[in-house]
Amino acid sequence: MKCYICGLEEGTNLLEEPVGGDKELVHCRRCGDYEISGTAKAQLAHTGQHLDLSAYLRDWNIVGGRPAILDSNSLAKICQNLPKYSVSEKQSYLLASLAAISKYPGDHIRLEPEVDMVLAWAKSSQEFGYYVDALIGRGLLTPIGSKTYDGTPPIVFLSPAGWEAFEKNSTVPEKSAQVFVAMSFSGLMLPVFAEAIKPAIESIGYRPYRVDHDLHLDRIDAKIIAEIRKSRFIVADVTEQKAGVYFEAGYAHGLDIPVIWSVRSDELDRVHFDTRQFYHIVWENPADLSEKLRNFIDGFFGYGPKYKTRDGA
Numbered sequence: 172m173k174c175y176i177c178g179l180e181e182g183t184n185l186l187e188e189p190v191g192g193d194k195e196l197v198h199c200r201r202c203g204d205y206e207i208s209g210t211a212k213a214q215l216a217h218t219g220q221h222l223d224l225s226a227y228l229r230d231w232n233i234v235g236g237r238p239a240i241l242d243s244n245s246l247a248k249i250c251q252n253l254p255k256y257s258v259s260e261k262q263s264y265l266l267a268s269l270a271a272i273s274k275y276p277g278d279h280i281r282l283e284p285e286v287d288m289v290l291a292w293a294k295s296s297q298e299f300g301y302y303v304d305a306l307i308g309r310g311l312l313t314p315i316g317s318k319t320y321d322g323t324p325p326i327v328f329l330s331p332a333g334w335e336a337f338e339k340n341s342t343v344p345e346k347s348a349q350v351f352v353a354m355s356f357s358g359l360m361l362p363v364f365a366e367a368i369k370p371a372i373e374s375i376g377y378r379p380y381r382v383d384h385d386l387h388l389d390r391i392d393a394k395i396i397a398e399i400r401k402s403r404f405i406v407a408d409v410t411e412q413k414a415g416v417y418f419e420a421g422y423a424h425g426l427d428i429p430v431i432w433s434v435r436s437d438e439l440d441r442v443h444f445d446t447r448q449f450y451h452i453v454w455e456n457p458a459d460l461s462e463k464l465r466n467f468i469d470g471f472f473g474y475g476p477k478y479k480t481r482d483g484a
């Protein structure tokens with residue numbers, strides 16, 4: 172059979188058991204494992220290859236360790252929010268993916284450009300080869316064996332400099348001005364963002380990033396993952412106890428991205444058992460939160476890059 176997403180024929184197969192309903196569990200060597208519904212298949216049938224979607228699914232498998240579930244609803248949302256990476260971001264992404272699939276430092280990874288090109292969000296094996304060569308040229312990957320026809324070495328491993336670069340990147344560019352804000356988007360909480368969190372972050376030289384309400388599903392999608400990874404730290408206000416807020420904070424925490432927790436005082440008792448151990452800024456009203464948050468950021472991180480740029484530093 173052919174993969175519904177990327178069109179790859181070789182090495183694609185349905186697993187023995189249908190998942191139930193009209194869903195199938197598909198294993199593709201390029202996309203990884205995914206579950207797909209009949210309506211999602213019909214949506215995809217009209218178009219050709221979806222290599223960005225393939226890259227997203229492969230990443231989902233690597234990061235999440237489980238199949239993505241595609242129905243007509245989730246498919247449309249994912250496609251709307253697929254990230255666009257720059258040339259240098261694709262190299263960082265490839266390095267991070269290779270680090271993630273290394274079983275141990277020094278593990279030899281056999282690259283198959285046709286299949287593995289999505290690890291770099293590349294559109295062709297040639298583009299993929301370019302990023303591999305770039306990482307080798309920068310001393311971050313070490314090649315083993317002879318080059319193949321398109322110049323891509325079949326086996327590589329991360330050099331010590333590669334691990335160092337990966338660890339630096341994965342703990343967030345220290346120069347990033349972005350602060351990811353995870354919070355409820357109810358009508359009651361909107362003024363809390365506008366009057367407290369946003370001005371507090373901006374006043375100290377950082378740029379708040381909040382996912383728009385209509386893009387915000389009850390799970391982390393590729394866009395959210397990309398934005399959290401780019402952030403210097405995140406502010407997680409757990410007032411109203413939304414699962415998505417805990418998910419985003421947990422994801423950042425796992426990447427060693429600092430999380431500033433906050434909660435309105437009347438909900439302090441409702442904070443999730445697993446995160447109660449962390450210090451929370453407890454606030455009464457937006458003005459109170461704004462002042463406390465600003466002081467906390469100032470004390471913990473100091474002024475952000477925007478402030479430094481303005482001063483010419």
Ligand SMILES: [Zn+2]
Pocket residue numbers: 174175176177178179199200201202203225
């Ligand atoms: Zn595929």
